[in-house]
Amino acid sequence: MTYRISPTRRLALAAGFASVAALAIAAPAMAQDAYPSKPITMIVPFAAGGSSDVIARLVGDEMGRVLGQRIVMENMGGAGGATALTRAARAEPDGYTIVIGNSGTNAASYTIYPDLKYTQADFAPIGLVAKTSPMIALKLDFPAKTLLEFVDYAKKNPGKVSLGHAGVGSSNYLICRNFIKAAGVDVALVSYRGAGPALTDAMGGQIDGVCDAATSLSGAVQGAKVKALAVATPQRLENLPEVPTSREAGLPAFEAQGWNALFAPKGTPEPIIMKLNQALRTALASENLRGRFKELSSVMPAADELTPAYVGGMVPGEIEKYRLLLQDK
Known part of the structure; x- marks a missing residue:
């Protein structure tokens, strides 16, 4: 027996299939629009109390207020931060795990630890957080x-x-x-x-x-x-005015500046990266955070240093800089 589908029924079925396809396409976008719907974990690659930990907690609190969800710190020491970066690289790229990195974990480590379980390409930059002295x-x-x-x-x-x-x-x-x-x-x-x-x-x-x-x-x-x-900065610090610069102290070759930046696992959707970046920008613009950074001699990034693209372009140069520093180790 042969069954025939009427033209009207055929059109209804086609419309139904199109609706299902549209919902399938829209679902990820809707999930990203709802982000974040639960607390976010920020991995800190060191024990509590150091510069990265202090900066992470200050920035995490402010970003949490902006996003409407808590950002929970996860301190993970070991191998100069490489243990934590390995965990971050393997995390689900859904925006619920991010990591605060620095010139060590995200630049020098590639020279120091040739058998790392992660590469530069395993991370999506979110933005520069602070420059340190x-x-x-x-x-x-x-x-x-x-x-x-x-x-x-x-x-x-x-x-x-x-x-x-x-x-x-x-x-x-x-x-x-x-x-x-x-x-x-x-x-x-x-x-x-x-x-x-x-x-x-x-x-x-x-x-x-x-x-x-x-x-x-x-x-x-x-x-x-x-x-x-x-x-090791060109100028004295406002909150420690009695401490001389390295140049004033007689060792001008000892000048450097550290940095901290936020990263997510590669594959994290671009809308989520941008939402995290906007939350970071808003946090850094707050009077509360500016005051705390000033007390701690942490330097706010310039406006053009806050983008994911800036961090993505900066890291390769930092990798090469520390390769040269450490090659005669």
């Missing part, structure tokens, strides 16, 4: 009182001075490497799972000092728990 600080009873006295002491005692950092490959480690190269000294570098534990040991006298950013050192310096020898 590198410092060298010592325990209070260390005999050197100035940067040049410290360099002189280290040269007379090769391998005996200990400086802590947040792990090989971290931005703090790069501060140490920059200082060692500029000063021409031989010091022992002590690796920790984050800047916080390193600073604690410096304050307690277990190590001689730390390489860190003013963001996490400001409180300890102002509280006279460690002594800062110099900041």
Whole structure:
């Protein structure tokens, strides 16, 4: 028996199929419009207390208010941040897992750890968060009182001075490497799972000092728990006016600037990236965050540095810069 479909029925079926197809296409877009519908995890590649952690919490709180969802911090130390970046690279690219990276985790790590489980291409940039000011600080009873006295002491005692950092490959480690190269000294570098534990040991006298950013050192310096020898920036810091620049302290070759940026796993939809970027922009424009950054000597990015494209273009240059710094390690 042969069944015939009337022209009217045929048109109705075609319209039904078209509606289903349209809904299938629209579903992802509707999901992106509803984003975020639950809390977002921000992975911090170090233990609590360091520069990346402090900046992540401040920015995360403000972004959460903008997005209407909490941003939950997940601290994950190890391998100078590489452990956390591996986790971030493998996360579902749905906008619910992002990571705060820096010059160590997203640039120098490719030279330091040739067997990394991730590549630059595994991350979608969201935007630059902050620029940071590198410092060298010592325990209070260390005999050197100035940067040049410290360099002189280290040269007379090769391998005996200990400086802590947040792990090989971290931005703090790069501060140490920059200082060692500029000063021409031989010091022992002590690796920790984050800047916080390193600073604690410096304050307690277990190590001689730390390489860190003013963001996490400001409180300890102002509280006279460690002594800062110099900041590696062209100008003195407003909240630490007594700390000389490296140039003023007699070591102009020790100049550098760190940075933090937000990244998502590759494949995260562009509308979600842009919604996160807009939330970051709004957060950084808030008076509350501007005031806190000023207190911590963190520098707000310029307007043209806030785009995903800027970070995407910056990272390859940073990778090459640190490859050159570390190749004679």
